[in-house]
Amino acid sequence: MHLKSLKNNILIYLLVFTIIPLFLGSSIILYNGYNSEKKNILYNHSQYLKQAKAQITSLLEDIEDKGEYVKKNYSRKKHNLVTGLLHVSKSINTIMILNNDGILTDFSSSTNDRIFIGYDYSNTHFFKALQKGKKSHWTDVYLSWDNYTPSISYSFRIDPNTLAVFIINLRALDDFSDKFKSGDGSSMIRIVDKEGIYISYLEYPEAVYQRKTILNTEVYKKYIKNNKIDEQIIFFDSKKEKNIGVYGLSEKLHWTIIIKEKYDYVFKTYYANLWFIILFTLLLFSISIYFSFRLSKSILRPLDLLSDKMDDIAKGKTIEKIEENHYSELEKLSQNFLLMQKKIALRENENRQKDKQIYDSIKMAQMGEMIGNIAHQWRQPLSVISTAASGMKMQKEYGLLDDAQFEHCCDLIVDSTQFLSETIETFRNFIRDKKEVREVILQEEIESILKIVSASLTNNHITLVNKIDYTHKINLLLSVGELSQVVINIINNAKDILLEKKIKDPLIIISLFEDKRGIILTIEDNAGGVPQEIIGKIFDPYFTTKHQSQGTGLGLHMSYRIVTESLKGDLIVENTKKGAKFFIVLPLK
Amino acid sequence: MELIYKKSLGILCILLIFIGCENKQDSDLKIGFFAGLSGKYSNLGVSSRDGFMLAFDEINYTIKNQKIQIIEKDDQQKDQKAKETIEYFVDNNIKLIVGNTTSSMTKVALPLIPKDTLLLSSTASSSFFTKKDDNLLRIQVDNSSKRYISLAKSFISKGYKNIFFIYDSKNKAHTDDYNYILEKIFIDQGGKKYIGKEDLNSKYSNILVQLQKTKSDMIVIVGNSVDSASIIQYLRLHNVHAKIFVSGWAKTNDFIMQGGKAIEGVLFSGTYDENSQDKRFLRFKTAYENKYKKSPSVFALQGYELAQIIIQNLRNSMDVQTLKQRILQIKRYDGLQGDIIFDKYGDVMRNFFMMEVRNSKFVVMDD
Numbered sequence: 001m002h003l004k005s006l007k008n009n010i011l012i013y014l015l016v017f018t019i020i021p022l023f024l025g026s027s028i029i030l031y032n033g034y035n036s037e038k039k040n041i042l043y044n045h046s047q048y049l050k051q052a053k054a055q056i057t058s059l060l061e062d063i064e065d066k067g068e069y070v071k072k073n074y075s076r077k078k079h080n081l082v083t084g085l086l087h088v089s090k091s092i093n094t095i096m097i098l099n100n101d102g103i104l105t106d107f108s109s110s111t112n113d114r115i116f117i118g119y120d121y122s123n124t125h126f127f128k129a130l131q132k133g134k135k136s137h138w139t140d141v142y143l144s145w146d147n148y149t150p151s152i153s154y155s156f157r158i159d160p161n162t163l164a165v166f167i168i169n170l171r172a173l174d175d176f177s178d179k180f181k182s183g184d185g186s187s188m189i190r191i192v193d194k195e196g197i198y199i200s201y202l203e204y205p206e207a208v209y210q211r212k213t214i215l216n217t218e219v220y221k222k223y224i225k226n227n228k229i230d231e232q233i234i235f236f237d238s239k240k241e242k243n244i245g246v247y248g249l250s251e252k253l254h255w256t257i258i259i260k261e262k263y264d265y266v267f268k269t270y271y272a273n274l275w276f277i278i279l280f281t282l283l284l285f286s287i288s289i290y291f292s293f294r295l296s297k298s299i300l301r302p303l304d305l306l307s308d309k310m311d312d313i314a315k316g317k318t319i320e321k322i323e324e325n326h327y328s329e330l331e332k333l334s335q336n337f338l339l340m341q342k343k344i345a346l347r348e349n350e351n352r353q354k355d356k357q358i359y360d361s362i363k364m365a366q367m368g369e370m371i372g373n374i375a376h377q378w379r380q381p382l383s384v385i386s387t388a389a390s391g392m393k394m395q396k397e398y399g400l401l402d403d404a405q406f407e408h409c410c411d412l413i414v415d416s417t418q419f420l421s422e423t424i425e426t427f428r429n430f431i432r433d434k435k436e437v438r439e440v441i442l443q444e445e446i447e448s449i450l451k452i453v454s455a456s457l458t459n460n461h462i463t464l465v466n467k468i469d470y471t472h473k474i475n476l477l478l479s480v481g482e483l484s485q486v487v488i489n490i491i492n493n494a495k496d497i498l499l500e501k502k503i504k505d506p507l508i509i510i511s512l513f514e515d516k517r518g519i520i521l522t523i524e525d526n527a528g529g530v531p532q533e534i535i536g537k538i539f540d541p542y543f544t545t546k547h548q549s550q551g552t553g554l555g556l557h558m559s560y561r562i563v564t565e566s567l568k569g570d571l572i573v574e575n576t577k578k579g580a581k582f583f584i585v586l587p588l589k
Numbered sequence: 590m591e592l593i594y595k596k597s598l599g600i601l602c603i604l605l606i607f608i609g610c611e612n613k614q615d616s617d618l619k620i621g622f623f624a625g626l627s628g629k630y631s632n633l634g635v636s637s638r639d640g641f642m643l644a645f646d647e648i649n650y651t652i653k654n655q656k657i658q659i660i661e662k663d664d665q666q667k668d669q670k671a672k673e674t675i676e677y678f679v680d681n682n683i684k685l686i687v688g689n690t691t692s693s694m695t696k697v698a699l700p701l702i703p704k705d706t707l708l709l710s711s712t713a714s715s716s717f718f719t720k721k722d723d724n725l726l727r728i729q730v731d732n733s734s735k736r737y738i739s740l741a742k743s744f745i746s747k748g749y750k751n752i753f754f755i756y757d758s759k760n761k762a763h764t765d766d767y768n769y770i771l772e773k774i775f776i777d778q779g780g781k782k783y784i785g786k787e788d789l790n791s792k793y794s795n796i797l798v799q800l801q802k803t804k805s806d807m808i809v810i811v812g813n814s815v816d817s818a819s820i821i822q823y824l825r826l827h828n829v830h831a832k833i834f835v836s837g838w839a840k841t842n843d844f845i846m847q848g849g850k851a852i853e854g855v856l857f858s859g860t861y862d863e864n865s866q867d868k869r870f871l872r873f874k875t876a877y878e879n880k881y882k883k884s885p886s887v888f889a890l891q892g893y894e895l896a897q898i899i900i901q902n903l904r905n906s907m908d909v910q911t912l913k914q915r916i917l918q919i920k921r922y923d924g925l926q927g928d929i930i931f932d933k934y935g936d937v938m939r940n941f942f943m944m945e946v947r948n949s950k951f952v953v954m955d956d
Contacts (some may be wrong), residue, residue, distance in 0.1 A: 114793065114819050120849020120850050143632055148631070149627075209627035209663070211631070211640075237664070
């Protein structure tokens with residue numbers, strides 16, 4: 001499992017829970033500020049748009065009023081009216097009077113000397129429109145033949161046989177557009193005729209002279225084409241400058257009027273505030289980061305201290321005191337750790353005493369078993385000595401003791417005492433050399449061990465079957481005392497269970513052989529085996545099936561530990577058809 | 590702590606990637622377009638531009654995922670402006686230039702075009718550029734001897750022998766062809782030397798006086814549509830009844846609109862028929878009218894055809910350096926009215942036919 005660092009997590013949480021609210025708060029302020037600024041701009045632009053629409057209508061109506069004037073007075077004043085009107089009208093370049101066939105009958109022009117009475121204008125749009133019955137007609141932008149500049153014209157009927165045409169200079173619109181200026185000095189207005197041709201674009205007059213169309217521009221494709229009338233529009237112009245504004249249609253000729261300002265200029269104040277807010281937010285970020293670190297440090301320092309103290313405790317050092325800290329929870333934790341340390345020490349002491357008691361009881365049990373074995377071993381020779389001695393006494397009293405008999409009894413007594421002496425030596429070796437490691441012939445050592453238990457087994461009518469292979473001597477560096485303890489323990493356990501279960505023809509089979517796993521000593525009985533449900537637990541400490549007065553539950557545990565830890569081998573138990581079989585596996589080297 | 594550093598580094602990397610994306614290099618293919626877009630000659634320029642733009646508009650200014658940026662300039666039919674425009678294009682490393690629309694301005698621009706830059710014109714017709722292995726390609730048929738022979742023969746066959754020549758001296762490269770080559774061929778074909786020559790920019794009254802001094806039966810006018818219509822109105826008004834032939838330069842709607850009934854019967858020679866029923870032409874005409882709300886002129890059509898040739902070749906390869914070779918290699922292109930066939934010099938061949946204004950329309954003459 002991947003372990004996370006508590007310190008890093010606390011620090012991250014502190015940072016996240018201070019920075020995120022700050023970030024969200026400042027973002028909301030900025031977003032609202034931006035939206036509010038946009039709304040103000042939209043309101044202002046909408047006002048400008050209204051003014052522009054009104055003034056364009058007024059400009060066109062002024063021309064139409066002049067038309068009305070011509071209509072009413074031409075029949076009376078004729079040419080003087082035309083020249084007089086042209087003189088006072090800056091926006092009109094040329095006034096033409098046509099007859100019903102489209103033939104020029106009268107005119108006055110401030111820009112063209114190539115118009116002549118009698119010219120035929122019957123193919124023109126304005127003439128055709130009036131011929132179709134219209135009372136008046138405004139054209140879109142076209143290249144005027146009077147001064148070769150883009151122009152528009154207004155034509156109307158004076159009477160059923162007479163028509164008038166005003167050719168209007170688009171510069172009149174430039175004068176009008178010039179009134180709409182942004183704070184940075186740039187023109188705020190662009191006007192486009194209903195076919196998309198620019199008719200006023202002060203910042204880029206070439207667009208008008210070159211009869212450029214708005215159809216390929218972003219503002220057209222994004223907004224005008226999609227009828228986003230009176231909505232706020234944000235677009236890049238041909239100079240790749242970002243603009244913000246609004247557009248609408250003039251009522252009279254459906255010209256598109258775009259009111260716009262440079263985006264960067266109108267948001268200048270907002271940007272200034274934006275930087276201030278960003279800097280202020282960054283300052284708050286820094287402060288919150290600083291305090292997050294401080295706070296995490298003040299919380300984590302006592303934790304570090306505690307952690308160090310725990311390390312010391314784990315290494316076995318005794319801690320008398322933990323530095324006081326300002327947090328009640330951590331102080332309580334410190335005190336609890338100290339208390340826990342004391343309790344652990346106390347429990348360790350108790351365990352040590354308990355272990356000692358157990359060790360003593362094991363020792364006593366071993367001693368008891370050993371004495372039992374000695375008793376079994378000694379019973380027969382002592383009986384022989386006693387019989388021989390008492391036989392000699394009785395024969396002596398009856399005068400039957402002859403020299404041969406006496407010698408025979410003495411030999412029996414000497415042989416028996418020698419046997420007793422040998423037995424004492426065997427037991428002494430067993431007890432004395434418990435952990436001494438020496439090179440031995442394994443068969444011989446096992447033979448000695450069996451001697452210790454053989455009498456006890458014989459007395460209990462248990463047959464010991466020796467299947468040890470004596471032909472191939474096994475030399476081994478071994479702690480014989482430890483191996484003896486294990487073998488005797490297992491044989492005694494087998495003996496106990498055989499007796500307890502009162503097995504008919506009880507037997508214990510010992511074998512020794514060598515295979516690829518190592519040297520294997522097996523001890524097998526016919527007591528029916530270990531119940532399957534406990535077979536996995538028999539090497540556990542304090543586990544016993546015997547009555548409390550008989551077993552400590554440590555015998556097999558100690559055997560297991562001796563084989564696995566000290567002899568570096570393995571101790572395995574299996575059930576055979578008749579009983580249990582223990583395998584003591586010893587390494588070859 | 591290490592975790593925090595790793596996370597911070599990750600965020601920084603993401604930011605750098607974003608910044609990197611924002612600052613990516615502009616890789617648009619730039620095409621320079623220049624023409625007389627304002628003033629007296631702007632009908633030609635504006636029409637060519639609108640036709641040219643329409644073709645790119647149809648492909649959303651994108652070829653093979655690469656954006657096409659068309660940089661538009663107005664030379665105002667002035668030598669100095671034309672020179673400045675070329676300098677601007679060269680300074681901005683623009684290797685593909687479309688322009689100019691009049692032969693005079695093309696003549697000014699061509700010597701300034703670097704060797705690695707290609708100049709493409711849709712309307713320059715002067716024979717000055719004919720059979721020259723230069724970096725000019727054009728889809729306007731040149732004013733070649735072949736063209737003038739058929740024109741001269743046509744005049745003679747109809748009995749016109751006394752030609753009075755009125756020309757616009759401000760587009761000399763174009764008018765010189767009519768002034769000298771047509772006259773020579775006309776003589777070669779059995780006609781006479783022009784019986785009078787007048788600059789269209791002179792006072793009309795002076796032109797009339799000179800004309801009335803002669804007994805011309807044919808007036809050849811080489812000028813733009815507005816000027817040509819105006820002088821014809823003036824001449825007819827003053828009872829000049831000679832047959833009038835006008836160069837293709839004037840063949841626009843403005844000529845019809847401003848010529849009134851005075852232009853009825855005026856002759857033109859050209860390669861385009863405004864009333865053609867060719868499907869490709871009709872499709873173009875519809876698209877043009879939908880966009881610009883007016884009928885396309887011959888020059889709009891030629892601008893569109895030129896753009897289509899460029900687009901077709903850029904689709905094969907965006908390499909401008911080899912564009913001329915590739916255009917000439919393909920040689921034959923589908924025009925809006927018949928094939929456009931390039932010769933090895935980048936001049937084109939198309940069939941000419943005579944047209945006449947009838948009922949305010951350009952009508953192809955049967956004979």
